[in-house]
Amino acid sequence: MPMASPQNKGTILVTGGGGYVGGQIVREALESGFNVRLTARSASSADRSVARFPAYAAQLSTAVIPDMTVPESYESSFADGAITGIIHAASPFVLDPQDNVRDLLDPAIKGATAVLDAALRYGGGKVTRVVATSSFAAVKDLSQGKRVGYTYSEKDWNPVSFKEAAVANGVVAYCASKALAERAMWDWMATHKSEITFTLATICPPWVFGPYASALRATKSGLSESVQLLNNMIDADAVPAFDFGGYADSREVAAAHVRALEVPEAAGKRFLVGQDFRYQAAADIARETVPELKTRLPVGNPGEWEDAYHVDGSLATRVLGLKYGTLRDTVTDTYVQLLKAREIEAAA
Numbered sequence: 533m534p535m536a537s538p539q540n541k542g543t544i545l546v547t548g549g550g551g552y553v554g555g556q557i558v559r560e561a562l563e564s565g566f567n568v569r570l571t572a573r574s575a576s577s578a579d580r581s582v583a584r585f586p587a588y589a590a591q592l593s594t595a596v597i598p599d600m601t602v603p604e605s606y607e608s609s610f611a612d613g614a615i616t617g618i619i620h621a622a623s624p625f626v627l628d629p630q631d632n633v634r635d636l637l638d639p640a641i642k643g644a645t646a647v648l649d650a651a652l653r654y655g656g657g658k659v660t661r662v663v664a665t666s667s668f669a670a671v672k673d674l675s676q677g678k679r680v681g682y683t684y685s686e687k688d689w690n691p692v693s694f695k696e697a698a699v700a701n702g703v704v705a706y707c708a709s710k711a712l713a714e715r716a717m718w719d720w721m722a723t724h725k726s727e728i729t730f731t732l733a734t735i736c737p738p739w740v741f742g743p744y745a746s747a748l749r750a751t752k753s754g755l756s757e758s759v760q761l762l763n764n765m766i767d768a769d770a771v772p773a774f775d776f777g778g779y780a781d782s783r784e785v786a787a788a789h790v791r792a793l794e795v796p797e798a799a800g801k802r803f804l805v806g807q808d809f810r811y812q813a814a815a816d817i818a819r820e821t822v823p824e825l826k827t828r829l830p831v832g833n834p835g836e837w838e839d840a841y842h843v844d845g846s847l848a849t850r851v852l853g854l855k856y857g858t859l860r861d862t863v864t865d866t867y868v869q870l871l872k873a874r875e876i877e878a879a880a
């Protein structure tokens with residue numbers, strides 16, 4: 533049972549704390565000794581998120597933000613003057629939107645700048661760092677495909693425009709929502725430079741795999757799009773085709789966010805957090821490490837590693853001290869949690 537850290541580091545606001553990545557961020561922040569005020573769209577959803585961390589009840593509070601694109605929604609979250617840092621993880625993660633602008637671009641972009649507006653207006657000068665969950669989707673140039681021989685890093689930007697994204701397919705639109713939201717945040721910081729007490733850092737992970745922070749009880753709905761990809765491989769006919777050649781472990785992504793909040797040198801930097809990834813490697817590993825999956829995952833071409841670009845996550849190691857684990861641990865831990873959730877579902 534994790535114990536609350538004796539050394540309290542103050543209170544941070546975490547948006548999207550009810551999600552997959554956000555939940556791991558909340559856990560990491562609590563274990564690191566922060567008080568966490570997590571936001572949700574409704575009180576019931578906020579209560580559900582808090583209930584996931586019973587050992588940390590004293591360090592948790594909630595704020596209901598019905599519309600994260602409206603800065604005024606945040607006013608009461610800052611009213612007690614306690615907030616010194618913000619992690620903005622909330623953003624729509626859907627790859628099949630009905631309306632690209634309404635479902636992805638508007639909430640992501642307006643939500644990103646609204647939280648900065650709110651920190652400036654209501655933060656009372658106490659907020660020192662904002663960390664935003666961006667994505668490798670904001671880094672990768674989708675028009676370049678596998679780009680063999682190229683190495684993506686923080687210097688790269690997905691060049692897609694709002695106009696293109698508004699009429700593109702869902703994957704392109706999601707990637708654009710992340711790129712345009714992150715750009716909007718950096719632009720906002722430049723525009724408000726003389727008025728603000730805080731700096732910005734962004735975390736750009738590729739597919740996030742690895743466990744949820746608390747027990748997973750369902751797999752048929754509600755999984756994050758990335759975890760769904762590994763879930764979908766169970767009993768599938770074929771190994772999925774190459775899409776994004778990178779992954780990051782959910783626990784490493786969370787650690788990167790919390791360190792980016794604390795490390796002074798993270799100010800003004802974006803961090804590509806991740807390592808190279810292929811679905812074939814994930815299938816090979818899980819068939820070996822999870823006995824139940826030996827015959828339930830597609831075989832594909834064992835050992836094959838398709839040529840494509842590399843992702844360079846080394847800045848996060850140098851600046852944030854982030855240590856990367858192995859794909860073996862990430863894939864195994866993901867599937868063990870998924871299979872347990874399937875058992876719970878089957879027994880219900």
Ligand SMILES: NC(=O)c1ccc[n+]([C@@H]2O[C@H](COP(=O)([O-])OP(=O)(O)OC[C@H]3O[C@@H](n4cnc5c(N)ncnc54)[C@H](OP(=O)(O)O)[C@@H]3O)[C@@H](O)[C@H]2O)c1
Nearest residue numbers: 548550551552553621622623624625639667739740756758
């Ligand atoms: N998973 C990945 O592979 C991956 C990779 C790179 C970056 N990311 C980023 O990580 C963040 C979290 O994603 P996830 O994988 O954890 O997905 P998730 O489980 O679906 O979580 C998404 C979170 O964002 C919140 N959210 C979505 N749309 C919102 C809106 N319009 N207003 C307020 N809150 C909204 C959700 O709140 P509700 O619970 O109320 O729906 C939820 O807390 C996102 O910013 C995503 O772009 C994810």
